[in-house]
Amino acid sequence: MTTETTTTDLTTVKGLMAAIEAPEGQGVEMMDPATGKLVGRAPQRAEADLDEAVATAREAQRSWAARSHAERSELLNRAADAVEDSAEGLAAVLSREQGKPLNGPNARFEVGACAGWLRANAAFEIEPEVLVDDESGKAVLEYVPVGVVGAIGPWNWPMMISIWQVAPSLRMGNTVVLKPSEYTPLSVLALGAVLNQVLPEGVLQVLAGPGELGAALTAHPGVDKLMFTGSTKTGQAIMRSAADTLKRLTLELGGNDAGIVLPDADPEAIAEDLFWGAFINTGQTCAALKRLYVHESQYEAMCQALVKVAQRMPMGVGLEEENVLGPLQNRQQYDIVAGLVEDARNGGARILMGGDPVQDQPGYFYPTTLVADIDNDNRLVSQEQFGPVLPIVRYTDLEQAIAWANGLDVGLGSSVWGTDLEAARAVAARLQAGTTWINKHGAVDPRVPFGGVKKSGYGLEFGVEGLKSVALPKVTSW
Template identity: 70%
Template sequence: VGAIGPWNWPMMISVWQLAPALRMGNTVVMKPSEYTPLSVLALVKVINSVLPEGVLNIVTGDGKVGAALSTSQGIDKLMFTGSTETGRKIVESTAASLARVTLELGGNDAGIVLDDVNAKEIAEGLFWGAFINTGQTCAAMKRLYVPESIYDEVVDALVEVAKNMPMGVGLEEENVLGPLQNKQQFDIVDKLVKAAKDGGARVLVGGDPDYDQPGYFFPATLVADIDNDNPLVAEEQFGPALPIIKYSTVDEAIEMANSLDVGLGSSVWSADRERALEVASQLEAGTTWINAHGNVDPRIPFGGTKNSGYGVEFGVEGLKGLAYPHVVNG
């Protein structure tokens, strides 16, 4: 099994890849992101203190190393977590060997709030659904749809939560939000927030980073009164900026949520479970959470639809994806 990991949760996602692969009896070659190799190197060193030599292997480097891994004839299965663009390249490069592939790719997760909620009760859950790991999570909520009847209530409640979430160096215990991992990602978030401002959207909190501050700190940013086709909504920001889009009918919200070519996660927020389930059943996503967002569980299959990839991790189905079915008939 070849495993190519991302920079946003380097150790955790590496465990998601290597643990089931080893459990199903495979040897593994891991390639961590060139942005975050050190923690994964340390993890593999610890694991290899008890594994036989050659079972778990690690190679580091940039995309050329990943490309070599994906074209290797010695790889029977490839697991990749990362961007849709790179996922497409992996599919192309594995064509010659016909290696099996599990892809967990980019998402632009939608959350839909229904008009029966208590805005203050759900505000913190909405915030962390979007801003966990400072928004650098594939299955974080990246666009929020709110009915016009309670739009101002939800917006005000979110602003109150955001104002009380300190950002800073992680070694300082009071901080709960940290920096973006690299300059490239900082520039993407900065560009998309500027596009929202240029489009006439209203920045409620954040939006103006201190460019002279060391580290790639972008303040937690909430953006209201934004069009659904604005780049901050239509493109995955992968950072601490949440656009809040107003809708008139639930059908309109579902249509907007399904309008993009990605479908990793989604969520529905309601005081009525049956009503929430009815809306959830119409969303195009690998996972839809009710009154939560991004709560993955290793016992439950997790994967995407559309351009968010194929195959699943976790659960029995994820384990099955790391072995060949073999029928002995006779």
């Protein structure tokens, strides 16, 4: 099931597309969400292809697991080199299919993160742990491969999140069968083709196809662990599907991250970091800032500081170098965002900017929108918008702000903003989230474990803890 890449130049868009695209008249046409133009034809794999891929992965896993950590790490570093060699081509494919601009924290940033995460996972040290060593005997804890990892990725960061799944799995001696989102399959197929220039055959296989293919992957008896990033609803379905075979799970699910601005914060100083915490990838990020609570003493100043920043951030077609914000990736998400903004408007909220999309332009562009004077129970606050809209909620009492921040059944990330670090840390300790940042938001690091609480996730990714999550603990005692 691996793509033959030995004679194809994978550093260019043309070469990448030649390696991955379905023949004319076959596959599913993928359209640019910024222009409506054809990007390419994604091949569609069936359940029989999945069976073959899993069988191939199981066969390849034995020899892959037999390699040392040093040997697997060397191949991950070589894979990072290959990504860097193809970076411009990969970024262009990603920009055209997903919609995100080349510049800003977008397509080039994402491709660079792929290389960075590969190198980080290659560098982590994971040694046997001596648990007991005394007159009674000795016991050692090691981490051994799970086997075959089934990975299902999202459409918002299709390449980077695929690497979050692939890199630790491969480092720990597993093989991977990866099913990308049906909205962004070409991006992940292109990344897989680049990686497979270096990796042994069968170690990583990318199968594009409909949602039914993902469901078959989650239930497949030859898959030992599942990694999924996406909605809570789908994550719950995956847990049910995995129960019969007791597959191990890592689930990074939806969020509705809250940020609390304390009364001592400087609105002008934090406005740009707040903006990018909310609007990175045009708001299409699970751990983006999605509701902002601001003390009444700073409220108007904070609103105006955010407007100033937002007004100088150009939105447009991703391949145009000046843009840093792009379209929503698909019509379904566009309609969700537009409906939530209308709910806010109808509920009496004040639209500081945006909220009125141009109707006759191509693409799923929704303008950068800031919403003030909104009730905490409005749907724009209580539901994840996943787009370029930020509701700004006024609070008078810090206890109320903390209760509002903790009041939902999700808890991926959160943030606290202020100049008194001790006071900010005290508030951070009370927020119910897998990660709470102080004076920043969404700043993930491959060395720092990441995961959600409540309905935002199950398990951890990144760092040595992330390696352990794609392995099995084994104790040897004598």
